Amino acid sequence: AQKVTQAQTEISVVEKEDVTLDCVYETRDTTYYLFWYKQPPSGELVFLIRRNSFDEQNEISGRYSWNFQKSTSSFNFTITASQVVDSAVYFCALSEAYNNNDMRFGAGTRLTVKP
């Protein structure tokens, strides 16, 4: 079965610092999807990005960027010039094509951005 590891339990940075959240995954499937979700203190889960296994292009969206590397089974998330509003728990998730509704989440990384 698929597995997602977010080794960083908590990260604390000062505003304007760059921060990278790591995500390592395991899967036997050649076709799969990777996701990042944000869970702010209010508790809802907010979708950030989806990547399929055939698209290794890195993506940038404003201050957010994602680095997908199949060679290392990683899908890391970088926030540039962090802001206090970025404080949240960030979850990486994986679903496999043969069973792409069984999405497995990592344990999450709690990011605290201090002013």
Place this chain on the structure above:
Amino acid sequence: DAGVIQSPRHEVTEMGQEVTLRCKPISGHDYLFWYRQTMMRGLELLIYFNNNVPIDDSGMPEDRFSAKMPNASFSTLKIQPSEPRDSAVYFCASSPDLTTKDETQYFGPGTRLLVL
């Protein structure tokens, strides 16, 4: 379009009582998912439906848990009888038909359940 709607947002009940959580998926989505989030176990998939039919309920912890989807716009997750260890945040999510090539699951705001 409104997102996934869940009710109630908060529920406090006593052990042994029946609890019913409700979810309205995004209109047009064919898949509906129930998740549970706890500090100990993180986010766990409990059950999901496709076109109102339960597909995989292997994540349902015990027979005390049951879920139904009587129509495309409504689902319930019921716990009977509830126990303190059921205290968690329960999320409902929905996703479009797979033919749209969008496997993204869109989450509701969650129901925070506390069983005393």
